[in-house]
Amino acid sequence: MSDQMFRVALASRPSGAPEAANFSYEPAPIPVPGDGEVLVRVHFMSLDPYMRGRMDDAKSYAAPVPLGGTMEAGGVGEVIASNSPAFKPGDFAFGMFGWATHGVQPANMLRKLDPSQGPITAALGVLGMPGFTGWHGLTEYGKPKAGETLVVAAATGPVGSMVGQVAKLAGLRTIGIAGGADKCKLATETFGFDACLDHRAYETAAELQQDLSTACPDGIDIYFENVGGKVLEAVVPLMNDNGRIPICGMISWYNAGGLGAGATSQGLSAPAIWRSILVKFLSVKGFIISNHFDRYPEFLAEVGPKVASGDISYLEDIAVGLEHAPQTFMSMLQGGNMGKQIVKVI
């Protein structure tokens, strides 16, 4: 076995949308596991919108990736060396290995996978962080009730498709928003949305709002927020009294240069949104899934069997080659993926 691996480092911080020059694909020595540590050869890694935030130096809920540091990511792979009784070579595990072909982690930071139970890539999407994010946010803060109406954007992504399907199984009317006719077809045909609107077909929030209003004749009770921007602006006037808005992200604003006073809200002012929360008695709740791992076993117990039975569908978009991860990531931020974005590392 060679002692050389490859990784993608943060070469410079982007201003606005990331560019190729912000990333550096480079060789590095394979790390040596210490006491209680495990060395994993990464087979697949996850690409997720939150990684854009880690590229900024701004204070957020997680520390930024340092310049020259390996980009952060979850991955699944095979144990090739272990100094822990909990793992042996040949085991499969999920861990935060970064954008890299190899990674060392303490054994207690890894989760063992059973490849006989299904594709290990599921641990990156439908049964991993994104699926868990959708399920937790919907059940804990969305409080879905049969007969209500839910709206979620990025409806064919791993978060949105979980939210839509869990809501549908709970008896809600589900309206997706996605980028392009192909994704909208996927949303309704594969993920069971009652309708899906193509946000690219609308120049303004007002136009989107009009069709959304038609698709939601009884208003919107739950808006699962993962995009912000035009969709948020279109949704807010349609929210019903006592509506709920779990917020797990706002991808449309991630490239907006820090989201400060200079970021455009496309007509939605802070007073207007604050007033809507007041006069519609809305519950708005931000969360990051890493604070809620206590519910992960409950999630697996409830959703795992439904994935196995096909009651919950999922779709993966697998790019090949770590060296293409930056390009794939940049494309994903523009909606270029179809389903959960994964990179096949080997």
Place this chain on the structure above:
Amino acid sequence: MSDQMFRVALASRPSGAPEAANFSYEPAPIPVPGDGEVLVRVHFMSLDPYMRGRMDDAKSYAAPVPLGGTMEAGGVGEVIASNSPAFKPGDFAFGMFGWATHGVQPANMLRKLDPSQGPITAALGVLGMPGFTGWHGLTEYGKPKAGETLVVAAATGPVGSMVGQVAKLAGLRTIGIAGGADKCKLATETFGFDACLDHRAYETAAELQQDLSTACPDGIDIYFENVGGKVLEAVVPLMNDNGRIPICGMISWYNAGGLGAGATSQGLSAPAIWRSILVKFLSVKGFIISNHFDRYPEFLAEVGPKVASGDISYLEDIAVGLEHAPQTFMSMLQGGNMGKQIVKVI
């Protein structure tokens, strides 16, 4: 008894701050109670910031006052005629009689008061809608825990002073914000706030934020929102993770012309506030107290004895004469009152 009463009607809708010309003080015939109805001679009426919203024609959580209609208000007074077995002349009652010397209401819309238990004006403030608003919002959505820090503006008003005192009794550090040195003295000396900042002493939100930061060395866990504007902008960056923001009003924006896209947020953008909710895992909840009267008996049972014992203090600012109600109201919207604003009608 004369058959003439007086009332204040909405003569025209304000654009921005209300002016005297928006109100009309005029005589009217005393209404005759129908079956099951009660005629009350109003002794005291309440003036509250929410009434500003009722003067606009905008869709809100309550219907606007129609042009020519009597301005809305709660009041307390003496029953002078009754067609209901529930009330007899000489009884005292609280009801929504409007800005008027007399009012007729169905008996089931009135609450009987016992003048031997304390001043009937308490039903307009500390033990009425404002005090109940503060207690409900704090206990239900603020979820105060001993050792945490709470911030509330309009700290000497009937909502803010209730919030501060209930939080203090629960073991929180309480920081008030009020307009002027006299109010700040009142906040700390009478209402037990640990500190109070005079928002008039700060030109910008950044300056206010700096002193607020000093007053809240451990950050802010609960911001009880009743003002919006500069205070909100100063508070948001100081909120702790998992903080709670109950919203019962936003008086600083009430005169901002409908709070639409044109309203200034003084530097606070919608994306910035939305991002703060996400990255600090905030819970933001709008409410109107009229949806929560099921908790009113619990409120009275808990807070009533503390008011009687003096553990919870209150202060009333009583203007004399219904004809001065418009001027008193306009002054109150600018912070001209010291304590709960009441008008002595007779």
